[in-house]
Structures are given as C-alpha cells and as structure tokens.
Amino acid sequence: MRVGFLGLGRMGTPVVRNLVAAGFTVTVWNRTRAKADELAAEIPLTVADDPAGLAAAVDVVMTMVADDAAVEAVYLGPEGIAAGIARGAVAMDLSTVAPATSRRVAAALRERGADFVDSPVSGSTKTAEARELLLMVGGDDATVARVRPVLDAIGAAAHHLGPVGTGATMKLALNSIVFGLNAALSEALVLAERAGIDRLAAYEIFASSAIACPVVHYRRAAFERPGEGPVSFRLALGVKDLGLIAELADRVSAPMPQAETNLREHAAAAADGFADWDLAGLAEWLRRRAAAPPDRACRVGGEVAAEREAAVEREAAAPPDATTQWEAAAEREAAAERETAGQREAAARPEIAE
Numbered sequence: 311m312r313v314g315f316l317g318l319g320r321m322g323t324p325v326v327r328n329l330v331a332a333g334f335t336v337t338v339w340n341r342t343r344a345k346a347d348e349l350a351a352e353i354p355l356t357v358a359d360d361p362a363g364l365a366a367a368v369d370v371v372m373t374m375v376a377d378d379a380a381v382e383a384v385y386l387g388p389e390g391i392a393a394g395i396a397r398g399a400v401a402m403d404l405s406t407v408a409p410a411t412s413r414r415v416a417a418a419l420r421e422r423g424a425d426f427v428d429s430p431v432s433g434s435t436k437t438a439e440a441r442e443l444l445l446m447v448g449g450d451d452a453t454v455a456r457v458r459p460v461l462d463a464i465g466a467a468a469h470h471l472g473p474v475g476t477g478a479t480m481k482l483a484l485n486s487i488v489f490g491l492n493a494a495l496s497e498a499l500v501l502a503e504r505a506g507i508d509r510l511a512a513y514e515i516f517a518s519s520a521i522a523c524p525v526v527h528y529r530r531a532a533f534e535r536p537g538e539g540p541v542s543f544r545l546a547l548g549v550k551d552l553g554l555i556a557e558l559a560d561r562v563s564a565p566m567p568q569a570e571t572n573l574r575e576h577a578a579a580a581a582d583g584f585a586d587w588d589l590a591g592l593a594e595w596l597r598r599r600a601a602a603p604p605d606r607a608c609r610v611g612g613e614v615a616a617e618r619e620a621a622v623e624r625e626a627a628a629p630p631d632a633t634t635q636w637e638a639a640a641e642r643e644a645a646a647e648r649e650t651a652g653q654r655e656a657a658a659r660p661e662i663a664e
C-alpha cells in the first residue's frame with residue numbers, strides 16, 4: 311500500500327518512522343520542506359512538491375498538522391489534497407480539529423470520489439514513538455476497514471466510534487480531562503512548593519499516588535525542570551483545543567465550568583509568553599504569578615474569588631431558558647463590568663457635588 315503523509319511536526323515525524331518501519335512505501339510533504347528533506351536523508355521515503363501531487367500518487371493520504379486552518383489549507387487550498395486525490399483513494403486526518411472541519415473535508419473529497427476518516431490520537435511524542443497511540447476513528451465501516459492496516463501500524467488501539475466527525479468529537483471530550491489534569495497538577499505543584507515542599511519530592515508523590523496516570527509520568531521532566539528539555543505539546547495547541555471544546559460545549563449545551571476556567575487560565579499563560587512552552591509551562595506561569603509583588607497577587611486572587619461568587623449567584627437566578635453557557639458567561643462579564651463602572655461613578659459623585 312502506498313501511503314502519503316503531510317505534517318512532519320512533533321507527532322507526525324515519529325508516526326512516519328513507524329509507517330516506514332512497518333514496510334509501507336511512504337511519500338511525505340511538509341510546509342517547511344527542509345524537515346522533509348532531513349527525514350528523507352535518514353529513512354527511505356520520497357518527498358513530494360505539493361499536497362495535490364502527493365495525493366495523486368498514493369492509496370492512503372494521512373495528515374497531522376497543527377489546527378483547523380492548517381487542515382483546511384492542506385486539503386482545500388490551492389494545490390491541496392482535494393485537487394489531486396485519486397478516485398477511490400482514502401484520506402485520514404490525525405490532527406485535533408473541530409468535528410465540523412472533518413465533515414467539511416469529507417464532503418469535498420466525496421465530490422472527487424474519495425473517502426475520508428477522522429482519526430485523532432491520544433498520547434504524546436513518546437507514545438507515538440512507541441507505537442502506543444490510541445486512535446479515535448470516525449468514518450463509514452467500509453472505509454475504516456480499508457485503513458485498518460495503517461491504523462494498526464501506528465497505534466496500540468483504534469476505536470471506531472461512528473460516522474465522520476465522531477473521532478474528532480471524542481478527542482475533544484477526552485482532552486477536556488487532559489487540560490483539567492494539567493491545571494490541577496500545575497496548581498497542586500505550586501501549592502506544595504509555596505508551602506515549603508521540595509518540587510521533586512512533591513512530584514514523586516504525584517507520580518506514585520492514585521492520580522499517577524500516563525500523563526503524570528510522561529510530562530514529569532517538563533514539570534520538574536520547567537523551560538528545559540524538549541517540548542512535547544505546545545501550550546498554544548492546548549489553547550486551540552480548549553477553544554474547540556468550548557465551541558462544542560456551546561453547540562450541544564453541555565455545562566463545562568471547569569473547561570471554561572481552564573481555557574481562561576491556559577490562554578492567559580499563552581498570552582504571557584508561554585505559548586511555545588510545553589503544556590506543563592502552566593505551572594511555571596502560576597509560580598511566577600505567585601512570586602509577583604503581594605499587592606498584585608492579592609488583587610488577582612480577590613478579583614477571581616469575587617467574580618466566582620457573583621457568577622454562582624447569577625447562575626442560580628438565571629431563567630431556565632437562559633442562552634448557552636458561553637453567552638451567559640459573556641453576559642456575566644459584561645454585567646460585572648457595568649457593576650464596577652456604576653460603583654466607580656457612585657464613588658466619584660460626592661466629590662463632584664462638593
């Protein structure tokens with residue numbers, strides 16, 4: 311089987327190595343060509359000039375790129391996969407994107423007589439290297455059966471969940487837990503340190519305790535030695551995922567107060583210069599915030615606490631047919647803003663009268 315692979319990032323590169331090791335004839339394309347040429351100098355594969363040319367020459371096209379915009383570009387852009395894919399070929403996207411993006415790409419390929427499956431993955435760079443990825447697959451039965459040999463070559467298990475878009479949906483549900491865990495680990499580590507426990511001793515307890523799932527182990531070095539060593543998952547991609555989770559929650563009216571907080575916190579860390587750090591950079595961001603001058607730290611903490619209390623009260627008073635939680639959150643923020651402005655105005659009035 312001839313396989314094409316687009317996207318030689320942190321995850322795509324080890325996946326390609328496993329495809330070659332499994333005996334597939336592999337052609338690759340990457341936006342930054344130098345990465346493809348470097349890999350081709352190391353293992354037997356061909357480098358294509360553009361996505362359309364690659365798609366025309368293979369039986370299965372695989373993509374693993376950063377985000378929805380990148381997926382749209384490689385499939386639907388000029389010289390994209392849709393422009394070249396052969397009738398009867400299959401494309402498979404491993405990126406974490408919105409289910410609607412997967413469905414849009416599937417529809418465009420269907421017009422060309424080609425099929426599509428979304429197959430995002432759970433795991434990290436080390437999991438990908440070890441061929442231990444968990445794949446969540448969306449597509450029709452016959453198409454998924456055709457790509458089984460490829461799925462088996464890159465992961466430990468592939469679960470077929472339903473039609474196109476269900477893999478992407480399940481990945482977002484799963485990742486909402488990953489980011490909750492990242493925030494909880496970050497906060498707990500900084501809490502222990504601030505209270506006088508050595509960082510490595512605290513992490514040893516996490517890694518030996520009831521909460522020691524694989525994430526706690528494979529992110530250990532990044533938590534213990536912040537800013538050193540290789541990045542396995544960029545914090546910016548986490549913010550992207552949390553945005554997709556928020557959109558999905560909004561669309562299906564699922565209450566996700568934790569994910570809402572996690573989006574706000576991870577986005578603030580990214581905006582403060584941690585976007586290209588590993589996801590564990592959230593702990594370092596909290597550590598630096600904790601070390602900021604006490605008046606600033608207290609002010610931030612006080613505002614957050616007051617906002618939370620007010621939100622709980624407003625939620626309890628909200629009419630049952632209130633708009634979605636995300637719209638409600640925006641309304642809450644606007645109301646809090648109006649309240650603060652009103653208080654400021656009231657405080658200023660006596661002075662003006664005098």
Ligand SMILES: NC(=O)c1ccc[n+]([C@@H]2O[C@H](COP(=O)([O-])OP(=O)(O)OC[C@H]3O[C@@H](n4cnc5c(N)ncnc54)[C@H](OP(=O)(O)O)[C@@H]3O)[C@@H](O)[C@H]2O)c1
Binds near residue numbers: 320322345
């Ligand atoms: N890292 C993880 O632990 C992990 C785990 C599970 C799922 N994922 C998901 O897997 C996907 C890839 O993650 P990664 O960590 O490998 O990311 P990465 O290291 O940042 O690599 C991103 C890849 O996307 C390409 N790309 C970005 N924008 C593009 C565009 N507009 N057009 C074409 N190509 C573009 C990049 O090309 P250049 O080389 O030219 O920049 C690169 O090949 C993401 O959706 C991520 O959420 C990651």
